[in-house]
Amino acid sequence: MQCDETKPACSRCRMSGWMCPGYKSEAELIFRHQTDSVRKKLQPSQVTMLCGLEGHSRSSLPGEVRVREVFPSAVDRATSFFIHQYVFQGQASSHGNHDYLPALLQEDNGGALGTITAAAGLAGLANAGNATTWRSEAYSLYGRAICQLKIALDDPVQVKADQTLAAIMLMGTFETIASAHADADSMKSFGQHTVAAARCIELRGPFQFRNEASVKMFLQLRHLIVMIYHQFQEHIPYALERWSSWAEPIQRKDGSPANRFSELNDRLAAVRAKIKRESICTPSVVASLLLSIDNELESWRSTLPPSWGYRSYKSLNPSTDTYESHYDVYSDLWVASMWNDYRSVRLTIYEHIMSTTLKYGLEEDKELLQIATTVLRAMANDVCRSVLFHLGHQSQTDIEIPDDVAIPGGYLLFGPLYLSGVLRTTPMAQKRWIASKLRQIGVRMGLGLAFSMSENLLRMDNNSL
Structure with a gap:
């Protein structure tokens, strides 16, 4: 307005x-x-x-x-x-993202959580408004939050407080907002905060899951841990399974598929770490190892409850953008995000198979490339069909999304969307469309990493000319 x-x-x-x-x-x-x-x-x-x-x-x-x-x-x-753009509350009590923040901030009393929340919000405003002064003030608040966290981590009571864990997690969120480059260094920095939060979970022990906020933070952190360890092709910590068992008694019943999905990710990470550690490069062997996990993923998908379902629509308007003419509507953002997690994992599996085959494959391995191409394109298209829903389009009647509507789903979307865009199997026209959506997320949310991801995709397009 x-x-x-x-x-x-x-x-x-x-x-x-x-x-x-x-x-x-x-x-x-x-x-x-x-x-x-x-x-x-x-x-x-x-x-x-x-x-x-x-x-x-x-x-x-x-x-x-x-x-x-x-x-x-x-x-x-x-x-x-920050609360307007990055906090969303799902229809179900455990189906939100950052939705534990308002209650925790109310009890923070000038601690690190309030400081890092303000720092993240100011960094977002700086990016959205291209205001250099706000950016420097955001980093000043970030530095203050680090000092406050050091004090909290040395205190036997504060170290186990929900506010302390939430503050550590938001340090990583700050990195994605303030980051100007989508590269290994930014992922490493984000990963360090995620690992620190994981250590905090271990220190807090099984009694930490005494309230809903603790479970919500853990579920969000588990998602981040899986993403980070897949990125670096490393083993997911065994402790994650133990933490999941601690949290499970007070989770919603429809949370069990998410727990099973986490177990499959553990196994996939172990397989990929084995391939890396043992320098396995024979395409047929790599494919055999990875496709066994993919088969289990497909079995998992086929047994999902009705509450995880979604509806697909096609626009009858001939002027509608090609990549917006077919879109999906979900029950809530959490479900949509879980589907994109599934698609991202399959993208990881088949991109690994394709890259290995292209580098080391023989004539008889060509069939693997055809299979990988089919799955990569299908999963990327499905991610693109979730874009409208993540950006605020919640029904089949109106594709236009007002500029003043918050899009917290953008924070869940930008990772899978970028992964879909960098694939060698994604057409250039689709890369440009994905780049435009990433830029939209960057502008609306002030999300620096989305800006740089958009620019990376456009550079790929220019290099192909």
Whole structure:
């Protein structure tokens, strides 16, 4: 919603409860429109805490209406931005992402969690508004959060607190938001924070899963651990299975397929680590090892409950973009994300088979390339068909998504989408479409890594000319 410049105060400022200073730059407007959207997600007590409604009132002159001037600080507005764009609450209690944050922030009392949340939000605002000053302030907050975390980790009580674990996890989120490069170094930095959070899980022990927030954090962390260890073709820590058993008693019943999927990822990671460790390069042997896991994945898929189902639609509008004419609608973002996790794992399996065959294969191995090409293209297309849903399109009636709608699903989407885009089997036209969607995520969420991923895909396109 743009400023309508209504006098004496514009409509947006009246709705948000702020004194209207007149028309501002695009970057400043990004800051100021978040609070009203966040109010809809939070309880009144959380709104008061997060939005910093600390103002001052002036004495009324005769015949003048008494007004209360409200000036949310940069930290408050950055926190609001992060919650608006990165927190979503699913229809089911355990089906959200970062949705434990509002309650934990309410009890943080000036600790590391509040600081790193503000840092991540300010980094996002800096990217969205291209504001260098905000970027440096974001890193200053990031440094402060590191100092606060060091103190918390040395305290026997704070080290086991939910706020401490959440803060460590958000350090990795900050890296993806602030990162200017989609390369091995950025993944390594993100991975270090994920490993640190994993160590915190081990230290906290089985009694940590006494509440819903702990389970939600663990499920989100488990997803990150699997992604990181697949990226570096390493064994997933055995302890992850033990942690899953600790959390399982208080998980929802429909969470069991996710637990089974995690077990399959453990086995896949072990197989890929074995291939790397033993330098196995015979295509038929590599394919045999990996396809045994793929067969189990397909068996897993065939037994999913109805709640995991989704509906496919095709647009009848001839002007609809080719890659948006066929799209899928899911029951919620968590289910959509789990499907993309499944697709990403199959992409990993068949890209491994293809790369090995291209490098070491003989004439008799050509059939493996044909099989891999078919699966890679199918999985990439399915990821692309999930884009509209992740970016806010929740029904089959309207493909257009308003610019002021938050897209927290973008944070779950950008990884699988980029993986689909870098495949050698993905056509250049599709790469360009994926790049445009990654840029849209970057602009709307201020997600730096999505910007750099988009640029990488466009460079691939230019290099092919």
